Amino acid sequence: MAAARRKGAGKRQGAAAPSSADESWASTMLNPPPMPGKKRKAQEQEQEQEQEQEQEQEQTRDGDSEEAAVWDWADVALPTRIGGADDEIGGVMSLQEVDGVDCVWEDDEATGGRVLKFRKAAGAKKPRRRGRLAQKSAAMADDSDEAEDAYCAVDWDDFVAVDDFSEEKAERGELVSIGAQMRSAAATGEDSGAEDSSAEDGGAEASDTDAAAPPPLAGEEDEEDVVDPDVDVSAWAQLGVHPPLLRALRHLGFSEPTEIQAKTLPAAMGGRDIIGAAETGSGKTLAFGIPMLQHISARQGAWAGPTGLVLAPTRELAIQVRNHLTAMARFVRARIVAVVGGMSQEKQERLLGSQPDIIVATPGRLWELASTSDAHLGHLRAIRFLAVDEADRMLEPGHFKELKFIFQAVNEQAPQAGAPGRQTFVFSATLLKDMSLAQRRGAPPGSSKKKKNKSKARPEPGSMEDLVERVGFRDTEPVFVDVTRPDATARTLTESRIDCLASDKDHYLYYLLVRYPARTLVFVNSIDSIRRMLPMLRLLRVDALGLHAQMEQRQRLKNIDRFCETENAVLVASDVAARGLDIPRVECVIHYQVPRSGDLYVHRSGRTARAQSEGLAIMMVSPEERKLYYRMCAKLDKDIAAFPVDLDLVARLRPRVELARDVELREHRLDKRAHERSWFKKNAAEMDIELDSDFMPSSDDERSAEAACSERQERQQIKALKAQLAQLLATKVLGRGVSGRYPTGSTIAGLADRLTTDSAGANAAIPTLRKESALEAAKSKSKSRKNKSKTWPV
Numbered sequence: 203m204a205a206a207r208r209k210g211a212g213k214r215q216g217a218a219a220p221s222s223a224d225e226s227w228a229s230t231m232l233n234p235p236p237m238p239g240k241k242r243k244a245q246e247q248e249q250e251q252e253q254e255q256e257q258e259q260e261q262t263r264d265g266d267s268e269e270a271a272v273w274d275w276a277d278v279a280l281p282t283r284i285g286g287a288d289d290e291i292g293g294v295m296s297l298q299e300v301d302g303v304d305c306v307w308e309d310d311e312a313t314g315g316r317v318l319k320f321r322k323a324a325g326a327k328k329p330r331r332r333g334r335l336a337q338k339s340a341a342m343a344d345d346s347d348e349a350e351d352a353y354c355a356v357d358w359d360d361f362v363a364v365d366d367f368s369e370e371k372a373e374r375g376e377l378v379s380i381g382a383q384m385r386s387a388a389a390t391g392e393d394s395g396a397e398d399s400s401a402e403d404g405g406a407e408a409s410d411t412d413a414a415a416p417p418p419l420a421g422e423e424d425e426e427d428v429v430d431p432d433v434d435v436s437a438w439a440q441l442g443v444h445p446p447l448l449r450a451l452r453h454l455g456f457s458e459p460t461e462i463q464a465k466t467l468p469a470a471m472g473g474r475d476i477i478g479a480a481e482t483g484s485g486k487t488l489a490f491g492i493p494m495l496q497h498i499s500a501r502q503g504a505w506a507g508p509t510g511l512v513l514a515p516t517r518e519l520a521i522q523v524r525n526h527l528t529a530m531a532r533f534v535r536a537r538i539v540a541v542v543g544g545m546s547q548e549k550q551e552r553l554l555g556s557q558p559d560i561i562v563a564t565p566g567r568l569w570e571l572a573s574t575s576d577a578h579l580g581h582l583r584a585i586r587f588l589a590v591d592e593a594d595r596m597l598e599p600g601h602f603k604e605l606k607f608i609f610q611a612v613n614e615q616a617p618q619a620g621a622p623g624r625q626t627f628v629f630s631a632t633l634l635k636d637m638s639l640a641q642r643r644g645a646p647p648g649s650s651k652k653k654k655n656k657s658k659a660r661p662e663p664g665s666m667e668d669l670v671e672r673v674g675f676r677d678t679e680p681v682f683v684d685v686t687r688p689d690a691t692a693r694t695l696t697e698s699r700i701d702c703l704a705s706d707k708d709h710y711l712y713y714l715l716v717r718y719p720a721r722t723l724v725f726v727n728s729i730d731s732i733r734r735m736l737p738m739l740r741l742l743r744v745d746a747l748g749l750h751a752q753m754e755q756r757q758r759l760k761n762i763d764r765f766c767e768t769e770n771a772v773l774v775a776s777d778v779a780a781r782g783l784d785i786p787r788v789e790c791v792i793h794y795q796v797p798r799s800g801d802l803y804v805h806r807s808g809r810t811a812r813a814q815s816e817g818l819a820i821m822m823v824s825p826e827e828r829k830l831y832y833r834m835c836a837k838l839d840k841d842i843a844a845f846p847v848d849l850d851l852v853a854r855l856r857p858r859v860e861l862a863r864d865v866e867l868r869e870h871r872l873d874k875r876a877h878e879r880s881w882f883k884k885n886a887a888e889m890d891i892e893l894d895s896d897f898m899p900s901s902d903d904e905r906s907a908e909a910a911c912s913e914r915q916e917r918q919q920i921k922a923l924k925a926q927l928a929q930l931l932a933t934k935v936l937g938r939g940v941s942g943r944y945p946t947g948s949t950i951a952g953l954a955d956r957l958t959t960d961s962a963g964a965n966a967a968i969p970t971l972r973k974e975s976a977l978e979a980a981k982s983k984s985k986s987r988k989n990k991s992k993t994w995p996v
């Protein structure tokens with residue numbers, strides 16, 4: 203008998219392929235405390251990257267002619283012998299199907315186990331070895347299920363060693379998985395001979411790659427192997443949270459519920475409808491997720507339709523919520539799927555048909571699929587929980603027109619005698635903005651008798667009354683929890699502003715990024731701004747990525763992934779990133795323009811200072827934006843302090859920015875001309891017409907010598923400007939009062955050393971200045987100030 207796949211641990215019948223790993227970025231968002239093995243894994247990855255680089259160099263030297271008989275892929279060591287399981291394991295790894303690869307098993311005398319090696323099949327050409335990240339990116343670019351399968355890591359918790367297997371043990375539930383054996387061997391210092399770091403990670407990788415697969419059931423593993431026993435979750439237990447979810451909370455390191463969780467969970471688990479408002483990053487996802495998972499964990503009998511439906515305004519947010527709930531469902535058998543636009547429709551159709559327990563969706567794609575299938579519509583009608591995340595955004599007039607149909611479908615559910623009705627949860631950080639303080643303290647609008655009697659007329663579209671009416675609460679008096687502050691921003695957020703001319707914003711931005719390198723999110727009001735700023739920042743050697751709604755979905759997810767992985771990366775984003783995204787360790791949010799509304803300011807700023815960590819938001823305000831700025835401050839009832847800008851340094855960095863802007867503009871003009879030419883040519887060819895050569899030369903030869911010459915000159919000019927910029931960037935910038943001519947004679951101790959070596963305490967680009975975070979600068983300024991700073995235009 204082959205190694206036995208543990209009963210129930212595999213996929214359900216008809217289940218879709220594992221969820222695509224291009225969604226893996228969101229798994230890092232849960233930001234759990236460091237787990238055993240994490241550090242080791244990071245080290246291993248570093249080593250692996252170094253080795254890969256060495257091997258790449260070797261390969262370049264050797265050329266492809268000297269092909270080895272064994273691929274230079276890492277061997278896979280198994281801790282113990284798995285008789286007859288080779289085929290199954292090979293299949294799981296999707297390696298048997300790879301052209302040119304033979305999987306060969308060899309005994310490992312040292313461990314008594316076996317080693318899987320990858321030999322070259324006859325006539326196979328040596329593939330270029332690629333690092334894990336490169337493989338991941340390649341698979342991302344590939345839409346196929348095969349590419350997704352490439353992400354499947356072997357989960358040894360699903361396998362039992364053949365020598366340990368017996369029917370009797372299986373019946374008594376005494377089988378111990380290979381994964382559990384490996385962990386206990388690692389814990390006792392025994393050399394298992396296997397290097398499966400994912401097992402030590404507690405399967406974090408599995409949630410990376412296959413967030414939709416049902417995890418192992420509670421009680422099947424030794425709890426101490428998986429969770430951190432030091433995390434006391436008794437506060438959750440007092441709220442009535444079930445043991446499998448307590449284990450997951452311990453695993454995530456969430457010792458206490460946040461305020462919104464503590465105030466809503468008892469009512470939600472008692473069957474009540476909830477309207478909840480709490481600051482950004484305060485854990486609202488679990489406030490509606492735990493009651494759903496609790497219900498699923500207590501459910502008996504076969505699957506009879508999805509239990510929960512979560513609606514979110516953006517694709518990234520829906521994927522993140524799916525991953526967050528999946529991590530929480532670690533010890534509950536629950537399939538959680540994300541159904542969002544921009545991804546393969548067929549795959550999502552399969553996901554909807556894969557007996558999901560919770561569907562997290564954006565309204566457009568969900569309705570597109572559900573409206574064409576009676577089965578899916580039937581499932582919507584039968585859901586037990588409906589959650590609307592970022593509810594105020596979802597209900598903005600003119601947006602998400604499909605919501606109306608979804609609500610209608612969900613509300614068609616006929617109440618069954620004796621059965622608990624559907625529960626509805628509505629959450630946001632800015633949900634209650636339209637309401638008076640008295641209303642916010644009292645019952646929700648629409649529920650009060652006064653309100654009901656007062657107007658039978660339809661409520662104003664987009665208002666809270668409208669929300670209550672349209673969502674269709676079953677509870678006549680939904681529980682109303684508001685734990686926001688009057689200004690709605692997070693308590694741990696420090697806010698600052700920089701007053702400057704609109705034309706100087708690039709200079710200030712570059713100054714901030716160079717002076718205070720950190721993971722920074724820059725919000726702009728238009729996609730055109732992103733398109734202009736990205737090349738400019740890259741010319742200035744800032745590691746900048748973009749995110750906006752016109753980008754391909756895969757590229758969007760990839761950029762968020764890279765942003766999460768890269769230290770001091772900069773993400774220039776439109777408001778598609780403003781709500782809900784939980785990217786770990788974003789230190790600073792810069793509003794390049796004043797946001798169009800107070801809510802937007804709150805949500806954008808809420809990408810930092812999450813889960814009780816500190817963060818900084820800086821808003822750039824030009825004279826033209828002052829009116830908008832004051833209106834926003836009045837609405838949020840706040841006054842934002844000026845950020846302490848070193849104007850001298852801004853001036854020193856100015857030439858770099860001017861040059862980069864000039865190069866960007868020239869390149870943009872050339873690209874535009876080339877684009878126009880090809881557009882005209884293409885359309886002329888399609889319409890079968892000849893273009894007048896005076897109007898648009900149809901070939902380069904026909905282009906006037908003058909035009910070609912001016913273009914050549916322009917390219918040379920760009921080259922010269924780039925060289926000039928490179929020279930500027932290679933020169934270290936010195937701070938105020940420091941002469942670059944006589945560094946040894948300066949009053950700054952060790953300046954010569956700092957200029958020649960990278961000193962740990964100094965700013966990398968400006969060695970005369972010490973390393974400091976923008977948050978520290980803003981806080982020290984706000985302590986010492988009464989706004990003396992001269993921040994008005996230089």
Ligand SMILES: Nc1ncnc2c1ncn2[C@@H]1O[C@H](COP(=O)(O)OP(=O)(O)OP(=O)(O)O)[C@@H](O)[C@H]1O
Pocket residue numbers: 231232233455456457458459460463480481482483484485486487488630631781782783784808812813
């Ligand atoms: N009880 C808890 N203890 C510690 N961290 C928590 C707890 N609950 C949630 N978190 C973490 O807090 C972060 C923010 O959670 P979540 O995304 O649910 O916030 P949110 O209130 O929905 O934010 P937003 O309004 O921006 O959408 C996540 O990284 C989550 O893992």
